[in-house]
Each structure stands twice: as structure tokens, then as C-alpha cells.
Amino acid sequence: MQWETVIGLEIHAQLATNSKIFSAASTAYGAAPNTQACAVDLGLPGTLPVLNEQAVRHALMFGLAVGADIAPYSVFARKNYFYPDLPKGYQISQFDLPIVGLGKLDINVDGVTKTIGVTRAHLEEDAGKSLHEDYHGMTGVDLNRAGTPLLEIVSEPDMRSAAEAVAYVKMVHTLVQYLGICDGNMQEGSFRCDVNVSIRPMGQEAYGTRAEIKNLNSFRFIEKAIAHEVERQIDVIESGQSVVQETRLYDADKDETRSMRSKEEANDYRYFPDPDLLPVEISSALLEQMRDKLPELPAAKKQRFQQQYGLSDYDAEVLTAQRALADYYEDSVSRVANEEKLVANWVMGDLSAGLNREGLDITDCPVSAERLAGLVLRISDQTISGKIAKRVFELMWGSIDSADTIIDREGLKQISDSGELEKMIDQLMADNMSQVEQFREGKTKVMGFFVGQLMKQTQGKANPQELNKLLQAKLKK
Amino acid sequence: MYNQSLKQLSTGLRNKAFSSVELSHYFLQRIKRFDGDLNSVITLNEEAALQSAAQADKSISMGEAGLLTGIPLLHKDIFCTEGLRTSCGSKMLDNFIAPYNATAVEKLAQAGAVMLGKTNMDEFAMGSSNETSFYGGVKNPWNLQTVPGGSSGGSAAAVAARLAPLASGTDTGGSIRQPAAFCGITGIKPTYGRVSRYGMIAFASSLDQGGAMAKSAEDAAIMLQSMSGFDEKDSTSVDRPVDDLLAHLDRPIKGLTIGLPKEFFSDDLDAGIAEKIEQAIDAIKSAGATIKEISLPNINLSVPAYYVVAPAECSANLSRFDGVRFGYRCEEPKDLEDLYKRSRGEGFGDEVKRRIMIGAYVLSAGYYDAYYKKAQQVRRLIQQDFARAFKDVDIIASATAPSVAFAAGEKKDDPVSMYLSDIFTIGVNLAGLPGMSVPCGFVDDKPVGLQLIGNYFEEARLLNVAHQYQQLTDWHLRVPAGYEQE
Known part of the structure; x- marks a missing residue:
């Protein structure tokens, strides 16, 4: 039997705000446990939530970027369940009236463009963290993360392979960073996702029963977890059993998924509108104002890079994957005439290799765009050869000297006489x-x-x- | 001294007839002398009170005193008070000391009022007789065999016995007005959003509203003036200037139209009470007001709608009391589930558990539409009823409660009959309107309350009518027997 995989995704993007979604406490990562949880975050009696306007603006930016319907009127709801890292015994989220409605996003796999539906995106608060180690059989609770603003981005079940799912996640990851609404840091949990996977016989229209795999925090894990889950479901069905609707956890060490809870054990969250918060009303004037402020989005930037700089599809894709990288490239390329491809090669080659080697972000690159341009200029005017340029670049990496200073000092000028x-x-x-x-x-x-x-x-x-x-x-x- | 108006007390302080320390000491002594029987005050704040009284005396000497500077008061134990236990009448919070003041408490403290202590209440404000308190029931000073009403029963009994000139209260379905009526004092619940809910432990967030309890409309106006106003810490508080409540008190009420909802004057109303209400209406009429019969056709749905909405909200509001971070925790929990079940099972009383269960039920999958959603629709109908009525009338009047204070224990095991004691007050909360209760006579030597309901943000008008009525009557000056000694 030929099987078709059907995948839908829920992405949790932590919104880049200074304070929490309903309190004034800081959202900075890595503080000592429970030092960034104020009375509101602790759910002390009598405290009340007050909505962070910045979080709303971030959600709107995302909605505009995926061409979504923005709800003129959206409502916060309480999602009720008990857990020690959920201080109030309910999470403030959005339920039937989310702020961002139906939108879409294009992805590219092996040169083929596909449109993925974005069902909705809603605002909610994060829970704290339960720490099960180091407490001698007890559990520690750190509420620093409690109340951190999240945007939950839900896709349609439009993806048909792990590769498409990863391409979609990467696209969203790129987009939220472009918009400046999420730092995209997957290690720190700022960007994580749940994957819904089902299979069906090729050609069948009805969906199969899905399993949800929770809390995947790297692109590689997403790919592996889906691959594993698809195999598992095929085995289950082909051995005459049926897939049960359940939540599963991916174990990266063992490369397998295992059951967390079934549908029958699922909570009844008893959602209802939070009476402590007023509905959020978005005027069309605000939307227009924000639309004008939207930055150039990845797809548009990629297309422009191909046209304006004559770059290949691949080069344009790599250079626009990060807004800061694209900015770096444009800054550099503007300083050297007619060397678009050469600058691209340097940015994607030695420069990226150096950043990878040292685990640095482009924003922390020791060689500025201006200094790189100075180097490329000397290759371009044949002062040095490409091979010598690699030596010069290495010396630039460890200093603040310009290419010219280094060429002079080291006597590296090319002999063309x-x-x-x-x-x-x-x-x-x-x-x-x-x-x-x-x-x-x-x-x-x-x-x-x-x-x-x-x-x-x-x-x-x-x-x-x-x-x-x-x-x-x-x-x- | 105990029966002096706030203005008289304030004048006395300014003229140095007595100091705030003396005044505070005087009322603290009254609490010690009389409250043994009443059980209206559950936490005394003696030392800190005398310190803030001394501070108030300094302000008075420096000529910086307002009307509330140096005036003693009590807070319902639902308002968080920094450094002083806030129990909400529950074993669950018997050990809870908030690290902050409720906004209403803070505002009154800023105005110079001296907090003598915290008053007893129904557990988490759930009750109409003050019998659900972990600290035991409160007795009605007019008749110790009867209840003071609830949930602000401690505040009402304390003011009635003149243990303090003022006390704060909260009103979710009648919890200021009904005990005010049972204890023969004046109580006002303002428009929803007028007094900040920050630091006021939530029962039903969309209905809860803090207010003032006092001997007279004038005293209540002074207190409410100080409590009111926009608070950025409460998203449901309304950003709109507060009227000068005191300035409106003396306006004539000639030409006002008072509406009497026919649904509130049916045969169900106790005949004795009906007579007192009619007399009160006649007095208001004699001051020049016009009387008009009106109809609130959906008001009979208010009790059932309330007993869906309020428990639903409370079931979530009370989830934070889980034994994890603060409040009561059971001994030696076996595991997480045991911790939750026993902490909550042992920490909450029966009425609270009953409402949490009702609330969880009406919100559960498959029942939400039939109960919660339907109740919200009913709520809108009731709001519309009032909106329509206020096109024709300025104030709506009725009895505050269908009976006078009932005997302790009488309705304790009959929740539905207990719930029906709020039948005239609940609609006001569902609509978010301001309402108050004013003493208007006695039936069987027990006080009767006249309820006055105003349109949104018309507290000034409401207090104006109440004050004018109190110029014509002296019911509000009556003191229960045994409490008249200085």
C-alpha cells in the first residue's frame, strides 16, 4: 500500500517584549529561579492581568505578514488545568476568537513552491518550568517563564512530507525574526513546535487519525520525529491495528516517540472568556499604520536579491534566510562596484564558516560589512589574489585593522609589475x-x-x- | 461619640476636641467590649492603627487634613492588606499575608483613614448570612439570634454596633446591600469598574465590586469618593473622572422620577416589608419626586443566570488555591494529586466547594452552551431591561431583601432558599449598575432596607436621593439596644 503523510503544525513563538504579557516583570532569559516572577505572575490573590500592548502589536505584525484576517474584536479565554508550574490554575489564552485568523505562507522544497495555510495565530501566556532533577524525589518550580508572551501559530494540515514540514517551520522561523517579534532561539525555547502527523492511503481524501508530537525544538528533531512517527503509524496499520489519537513525546536520545496521554485522558479545559480582561479591539487605522511599517519580507527580499544582484536562487535563499545576514550582505555589496557574486561568495563562504566555527551570530561578526567590502575591493582591483585574500581575512578576523592596513603591513600586495x-x-x-x-x-x-x-x-x-x-x-x- | 457623623468627627479632629489616637483608641475599645458576641472583626490591627492615627494627628496639626484623615475604619477581609493577614474568611488563607495593599485600601490609607482591623465575611464572599466563615458566624446586633446577612456581614454588623464609623464591603450579588439592610445601615455598591478590584480577592470577576458601608449616605459618599477612580492595575476599571459625590448630596430631588418595578412588588414580598417600602417611597414623593411603575420583564431570570455565571468564574478564580505557593497545604502529601485534593478538600468549606463544582460543571464540554452561554444571553436581556427602564426613570426603588434578618441556621442547609434572599439585588450586579441600601424602618424590631438603583456612573444621583431621604427620616441614626453606651 502506498501511504501519504499529512502534517499540521503548532508553533509557539515567544514574543520579544521586555516585560511579560500580563505583568511588568522582565522576560530576560537565564535569571536565577523565581527572581523574575512578580505578584501577578505568582497568581497571588487579588492580583489582576493587564495586557502588554507590545505583544498585541507583535501578533498583528505576524498576521499582516502572512496576509491573514485580523480580528477587529478578539477575546482572551481561560484554559483551566492544574499543574504546579501554572500559578493561577488556568492559562490565559485565546480560544474561539483569536487575534489572527486565516492566512498563508509559501514554502519552497526542491525548487517547487507550495502554499501552506495558516489557520490562526493567538496570544497566550507561557507557564513556568518544573524541574524534576536535583530535588531528591521532589519537583522544583521556576516561575520566571510564567507569563512570557507566546504567539501560537497553527497551520492547516497542508504538508505532505517531513521536508515540507521543516521548510514551513524554517519559513516561520525566518519570518518572525524578520519581523523582530521573536528571537528565534530554539535552544532557549523561544521557538518550539508541536507536530500533528497522520497517514492515509494515497488518493484517499479523508484524513487518518493523528498523533500529536509535543515540544520539538530543533529542525533536525522535527524531521526525525516525523520520519519515525510515519513509520510507526504504517507499522500499526499494516499489522491490522489502528492509530489512536494521542499526544506523544519525541525522545531524541532513543530517536523514538512514545505515548504521553490518549484522547480519553485529555483534559476538559473548560475554556471561557477571561472576565479580568477586556476584549481586544483593533481599528483599521492601526492596521494601516502597522502595514506601512512592515519590513520587506523574506520572499520579496529573495526575489529582489536575484533581480538586483543577479544572484542564483540558492545564493539568494541563503543570504535572505536571516534578516541580519541579508542586511550585512547589502551593506557590504553597496561598497564595492560590480562584485555582487564575489561578495556573496565571501559572506556565504569564509565569513559564515568563521561564524559557525565560533558559534557567533552575524550580528556579532568580528569583521564588519565595511571591512569585508574593503577586502573584496582589493581582490577586485587585483591588489591581492583570492588566495592571499584568505590570509588577509584571517588576520582581519582577529584584529580591527582594515584589509589595506594588513596588506601593507604584511607586504602582501600582488606583484603585477x-x-x-x-x-x-x-x-x-x-x-x-x-x-x-x-x-x-x-x-x-x-x-x-x-x-x-x-x-x-x-x-x-x-x-x-x-x-x-x-x-x-x-x-x- | 459613636453616633457622630463623619463630618462631625472630622471637625472634632480639626478642632482638637479629640485626637485621632484617642478616636482610634475609643473604637478599638468598643470592638473589644462588644465584639465578643458579634464576631464581626477577625483581625485587629491595634498597634499599626495607633501608629497611623499618630501620623494622622501630625497631618491634622500641619493643616493637611482631608475629611478622612484620622478617621478609623474596618476593611472586609477580602481586601489585601500589606503585612496584615487577609483570610477571605477561609481556612485556605488563614496563614496568608499579602505583600501589597489592595488599591481601595491604599487609596483610603492615602486619604489618612486609620485601619482598625479586618471584618468577618462569608468564605470567599460566598453566602448571604455570614455563616460560611471559617472564623464562625457573625451575629446581628439588632437580634443576636439572627444573621447579619452576607457576605459583608462583619462590616455591616460592626458599623451597626458602631464599632467603627466606616467599613469597606464587596458586592457580587448583593453582599453589601443585603447585610446593610439586615443591619440597618447604609451601603453602596458603585457601578462595575468604578472601584478598582486590584487586591480584592476575586469571587466572580465580572460581578465583584467594592463599596462603602456607613451609618448614612453622607458618610458613605465621603468614603466612596476616596475609594473610586481608574486604576491601571485593573483592566476592568473605567477611566473616567469621579463625580464630586459630596457636592451633589444637597441637590433637591424635586422632579426626579422614581421607578418601581412591578416584578419586585409581587405577592412574594413580605407584607410588613412592603408597607415600609411604600412609606419610604411616600417620603421621597413628598420631597417632590414622581413615582412610576415600570417593568423588568426578565428580572425573574437573574437568580438562575447568576448561579451559573458566578460559580463558573469562581471555579477558575479559586484554582490558584492549590497548596503549592501560598495558603493552606495538607500534611504529608503522598503525591501531586494528593496535595491538590487534600489541600483543597481540607482548605475550602462546603459552600465554596459546592460553587466550584457547579462552576466546573457549567463550563464543561457539552454543557457550556446550555448553561454558561445561555446565562450570558440572559444577562444581556437583563441589562437591556434596565436600559429601557432608565429611559423613563432616574432611579429605581425596591426592597433590598425579600425578608428581614432570618434566624441563624434557618437556611444553612437549604442553599436554594438562601440564594433567593438575593433575589432583588442580583440583577444589579448582572447589569453592572450602581445600587445601594438605606434603612427605612423595622419589622418585628428588625431593620428593613430600601434599595435604590441608579444608571451607570450615577452614584452621585443615588447618594443624593438617599441623603435627601435621610434628611426626612432618622432610621439611619437608630442604634441597636445595648450598643448605646459610650
Whole structure:
């Protein structure tokens, strides 16, 4: 039997606000436990939530970016359940009237563009953290995260493979960072997702029973968890059983998913409108004002990079995956004429490799866009060769010096003066007459010997084009 | 001294006839002398009160006194008070000391009022007789065999016995007005959103509203003036200037139209009470007001709608009392579920548990539409009834409660009959309107309350009518026997 995979996603993006969604406590990550939980976050009696306007604006930005219907009137609801890291015994979320309605997002897999529906996006508060280790059989509760604003982004079940799901998650990940509404940090849990997976016989219209895999926090885990879950479901069905609707947990160490709770054990959350908060009303004037302030979105930027800079689909994709990287590229490329591809190669090559090696973000790059442009300019005007440029770049990485300063100081300027090169070639040919003979007998491979010797003599500084031209001429004589 | 008006007391303080320390001491002594029987005050704040009284005396000497500077008062134990236990009448919070003041408490403290202590109440404000308190029932000073009403029964009994000139209260379905009526004092619940709910422990958030309990409309006006106003910490508080309540008191009420809802004057109303209400209406009429019969056709649905909405909200509001972070925790919990079940099972009383269960039921999957949603629709109908009525009348009047104070224990095991004692007051909460109760006579030597209901934010008009009525009558000056000694 041929099976088709059906995937829908729920992404939780932590919104980049200074304070929490319903209190003035800080949202900064990594503070000592329970030092960033105020009376409201602790759910002390009599305290009340007050909505953070910034969180609403962030949600609106996302809605506008995916072309969604923005609800002129949305409502916060209480989702009731007991857990020690949920101080009030209910989570303030949105239920039947979310702030962002139906929208869509294009993804690209193997050159094919596909549109994925965004069902809705709603605002809610995060819970705290339960810490099960180090407490001698007891559980510690850290409420610093309680009340952190989240945007839950729910997709339609429009994805048909793990690759499509990952492409969608990456697209949302890129988008929220572009919009500046989420830092996208998956290690710190700022961006995490739940995946709904089901399978059905190819060609069947009705969906199969789905399983939800909770809390995946890396692209690789998403891919592996889906692959594993699809196999599991096929095994279940092909062995004559049926898939049960349940929540499963992905264990990255064992690379498997296991059951957390079934539908029967699921909570009745008893949602109802939170009477402590007024409905959120969004005027069309505010929406227009925000629409004008939307930054250029990834898809548009990618297209522009291809047109404006003549970059390939691949290069444009890589360079626009992060807004800061795209900004870096544009800053750099604007400072050197006609070297769009060369700048792209440097940004995607040595620069990205350096950042990866040291685990740095582009915003913390030790070589500024201006300094990189200075380097590319010297390659462009043939002051140095591409090979020497790599040495210069390494020296730039560990200093604040410009490419020019380093080239001067290290004497790395390319030897393009034909008189000087000719002298060296003449001497070399005189010293190696047998190789000259071989060349003239047709063994053109010995060309490499001469180039190598001359590069050695000049410590790589000979202009390779010039050197080749002169050598060819002299050897052929 | 105990029966002096707030203005008289304030003048006495300014003229140095007595100091705030002396005045506070005087009322503290009255509490010690009389409250043994009444059980209206559950926490005394003696030392801190005398300190703030001394502070008030300094302000008075420096000529910086307002009307409330140095005036002693009591707070219902539902208002969080920094450093002083806030129990909400429950074992659950018997050990709870808030690290903040409720906004209403803070505002009154800023105005110079001296907090003598905290008053008894029905547990989590759930009750109409003050019999559900963890600290025991409160007795009605007019007749110790009867209840003071609830849930602000402690505040009402304390003011009636003149243990303090003023007390705060909260009103979710009649919890200021009904005890005010039973104890023969004046109580006002303002428009929803007028007094901040911050720091006021929530029972039913969309209905709860803090207010003032005092001997007279004038005293209540002074207190409410100080409690009211927008608070950015409460999203449901309304950003709108507060009227000068005192300035409106002396306006003539000639030409006002008073509406009498026919549904509130049916045969169900006790004949003795009906007579007192008619006499009160006649007095208001004699001051030049016009009387008009009106109809609130859906008002009979208010009790059932209330007993869906209020428990639903309370079932979520009371989830935070889980034994994890504060409040009561059971001994030696076996595991998490045991911790929850026993902490809540042992920490809450029966009435609270009953309402949590009703609330969880009406919100559960499959029942939401039939109960909660339907109740909200009824609520809108009731709001519309009032809106229509206020096109024709300025004030609506009725009895506050269908009976006078009933005997302790009489309705304790009959929740439905207990719930019906709020039949005239609940609609006001569902609509979010301001309402008050004013003493208007006695039946069987027990006080009767006249309920006055105003349109949104018309507290000034309401207090104006009540004050004018109190110029014509002296019911509000009566003191229960045994409490007249200085």
C-alpha cells in the first residue's frame, strides 16, 4: 500500500517584549529561579492581568505578514488545568476568537513552491518550568517563564512530507525574526513546535487519525520525529491495528516517540472568556499604520536579491534566510562596484564558516560589512589574489585593522609589475633549462612547475593571470 | 461619640476636641467590649492603627487634613492588606499575608483613614448570612439570634454596633446591600469598574465590586469618593473622572422620577416589608419626586443566570488555591494529586466547594452552551431591561431583601432558599449598575432596607436621593439596644 503523510503544525513563538504579557516583570532569559516572577505572575490573590500592548502589536505584525484576517474584536479565554508550574490554575489564552485568523505562507522544497495555510495565530501566556532533577524525589518550580508572551501559530494540515514540514517551520522561523517579534532561539525555547502527523492511503481524501508530537525544538528533531512517527503509524496499520489519537513525546536520545496521554485522558479545559480582561479591539487605522511599517519580507527580499544582484536562487535563499545576514550582505555589496557574486561568495563562504566555527551570530561578526567590502575591493582591483585574500581575512578576523592596513603591513600586495615578473621568469628558465626543453617538446604539464616555483619565490604574491600570460609567452618562444 | 457623623468627627479632629489616637483608641475599645458576641472583626490591627492615627494627628496639626484623615475604619477581609493577614474568611488563607495593599485600601490609607482591623465575611464572599466563615458566624446586633446577612456581614454588623464609623464591603450579588439592610445601615455598591478590584480577592470577576458601608449616605459618599477612580492595575476599571459625590448630596430631588418595578412588588414580598417600602417611597414623593411603575420583564431570570455565571468564574478564580505557593497545604502529601485534593478538600468549606463544582460543571464540554452561554444571553436581556427602564426613570426603588434578618441556621442547609434572599439585588450586579441600601424602618424590631438603583456612573444621583431621604427620616441614626453606651 502506498501511504501519504499529512502534517499540521503548532508553533509557539515567544514574543520579544521586555516585560511579560500580563505583568511588568522582565522576560530576560537565564535569571536565577523565581527572581523574575512578580505578584501577578505568582497568581497571588487579588492580583489582576493587564495586557502588554507590545505583544498585541507583535501578533498583528505576524498576521499582516502572512496576509491573514485580523480580528477587529478578539477575546482572551481561560484554559483551566492544574499543574504546579501554572500559578493561577488556568492559562490565559485565546480560544474561539483569536487575534489572527486565516492566512498563508509559501514554502519552497526542491525548487517547487507550495502554499501552506495558516489557520490562526493567538496570544497566550507561557507557564513556568518544573524541574524534576536535583530535588531528591521532589519537583522544583521556576516561575520566571510564567507569563512570557507566546504567539501560537497553527497551520492547516497542508504538508505532505517531513521536508515540507521543516521548510514551513524554517519559513516561520525566518519570518518572525524578520519581523523582530521573536528571537528565534530554539535552544532557549523561544521557538518550539508541536507536530500533528497522520497517514492515509494515497488518493484517499479523508484524513487518518493523528498523533500529536509535543515540544520539538530543533529542525533536525522535527524531521526525525516525523520520519519515525510515519513509520510507526504504517507499522500499526499494516499489522491490522489502528492509530489512536494521542499526544506523544519525541525522545531524541532513543530517536523514538512514545505515548504521553490518549484522547480519553485529555483534559476538559473548560475554556471561557477571561472576565479580568477586556476584549481586544483593533481599528483599521492601526492596521494601516502597522502595514506601512512592515519590513520587506523574506520572499520579496529573495526575489529582489536575484533581480538586483543577479544572484542564483540558492545564493539568494541563503543570504535572505536571516534578516541580519541579508542586511550585512547589502551593506557590504553597496561598497564595492560590480562584485555582487564575489561578495556573496565571501559572506556565504569564509565569513559564515568563521561564524559557525565560533558559534557567533552575524550580528556579532568580528569583521564588519565595511571591512569585508574593503577586502573584496582589493581582490577586485587585483591588489591581492583570492588566495592571499584568505590570509588577509584571517588576520582581519582577529584584529580591527582594515584589509589595506594588513596588506601593507604584511607586504602582501600582488606583484603585477611585468618587468619584475619577467626578470624572475628569465632567471628561473635559465636555472631549469631541462624543464624548458620538456615544455617545448609538448609536455605542457611542466607549466605547473614554473608557476609553483614562482609563487614560492613571491610567497604567493605574483598576480596569477599576469604570471601565466608572461610564462606562456616566454616558454613558447 | 459613636453616633457622630463623619463630618462631625472630622471637625472634632480639626478642632482638637479629640485626637485621632484617642478616636482610634475609643473604637478599638468598643470592638473589644462588644465584639465578643458579634464576631464581626477577625483581625485587629491595634498597634499599626495607633501608629497611623499618630501620623494622622501630625497631618491634622500641619493643616493637611482631608475629611478622612484620622478617621478609623474596618476593611472586609477580602481586601489585601500589606503585612496584615487577609483570610477571605477561609481556612485556605488563614496563614496568608499579602505583600501589597489592595488599591481601595491604599487609596483610603492615602486619604489618612486609620485601619482598625479586618471584618468577618462569608468564605470567599460566598453566602448571604455570614455563616460560611471559617472564623464562625457573625451575629446581628439588632437580634443576636439572627444573621447579619452576607457576605459583608462583619462590616455591616460592626458599623451597626458602631464599632467603627466606616467599613469597606464587596458586592457580587448583593453582599453589601443585603447585610446593610439586615443591619440597618447604609451601603453602596458603585457601578462595575468604578472601584478598582486590584487586591480584592476575586469571587466572580465580572460581578465583584467594592463599596462603602456607613451609618448614612453622607458618610458613605465621603468614603466612596476616596475609594473610586481608574486604576491601571485593573483592566476592568473605567477611566473616567469621579463625580464630586459630596457636592451633589444637597441637590433637591424635586422632579426626579422614581421607578418601581412591578416584578419586585409581587405577592412574594413580605407584607410588613412592603408597607415600609411604600412609606419610604411616600417620603421621597413628598420631597417632590414622581413615582412610576415600570417593568423588568426578565428580572425573574437573574437568580438562575447568576448561579451559573458566578460559580463558573469562581471555579477558575479559586484554582490558584492549590497548596503549592501560598495558603493552606495538607500534611504529608503522598503525591501531586494528593496535595491538590487534600489541600483543597481540607482548605475550602462546603459552600465554596459546592460553587466550584457547579462552576466546573457549567463550563464543561457539552454543557457550556446550555448553561454558561445561555446565562450570558440572559444577562444581556437583563441589562437591556434596565436600559429601557432608565429611559423613563432616574432611579429605581425596591426592597433590598425579600425578608428581614432570618434566624441563624434557618437556611444553612437549604442553599436554594438562601440564594433567593438575593433575589432583588442580583440583577444589579448582572447589569453592572450602581445600587445601594438605606434603612427605612423595622419589622418585628428588625431593620428593613430600601434599595435604590441608579444608571451607570450615577452614584452621585443615588447618594443624593438617599441623603435627601435621610434628611426626612432618622432610621439611619437608630442604634441597636445595648450598643448605646459610650
